[in-house]
Amino acid sequence: MVIPIPEGVGEHRTGDHPRAQIVRTGRKETIAGYECEHWLVKGVEHEIDACVASGLGTFTMSAGREREDAWTGALRDQQGFPLKVTRVGGAAVMEVTKIEKKALDASLFAPPSDYQKIEMPAGAPPPPRPRQ
Numbered sequence: 001m002v003i004p005i006p007e008g009v010g011e012h013r014t015g016d017h018p019r020a021q022i023v024r025t026g027r028k029e030t031i032a033g034y035e036c037e038h039w040l041v042k043g044v045e046h047e048i049d050a051c052v053a054s055g056l057g058t059f060t061m062s063a064g065r066e067r068e069d070a071w072t073g074a075l076r077d078q079q080g081f082p083l084k085v086t087r088v089g090g091a092a093v094m095e096v097t098k099i100e101k102k103a104l105d106a107s108l109f110a111p112p113s114d115y116q117k118i119e120m121p122a123g124a125p126p127p128p129r130p131r132q
Contacts, residue, residue, distance in 0.1 A: 020074040031083040032099045039080070040088070041071040047088040052080035056099070 020043035027038040029051050036051035048071050059081045060072065075082055084095040111117070 020071045022074050022078060029084070032096045034083060034099060036083045039075075041074055043071050043074075048093070049086045049088055050075060050080075050082040051084040052078075052082050054080060056081035 020041045023040040023042065025038045025040060028035055029038065030036075031051060031053075034053045034056065036053040039050050039052050041048045041050055050071070052075060058079060059075050082094075085093045087093055
């Protein structure tokens, strides 16, 4: 099914969830062969230490939530990619162990040839699923 994505979908919604403050520490580390700089990202809910690399693309992590956390939005805005994230005063949340740069074949993003394409107008609900 092909559904047009309305403008503004996927953008950060501020509302009552303000952007985090970033403090660049200047402390550097090498993780998975890439140099990163530790940034303290201070949000309303918590503070994290993120070792951030540049040149690795944009980082987004919404995990299906309607809005992203303040720290992930702040990193996205700065175009930094975190290689290690630790909650200040707590345990590591995540750490990259391997980075493999390579081009992916366009066929990986194409639907299988036997799929039937159905186009829906923007904002229309998906059709009901057949009962089994």
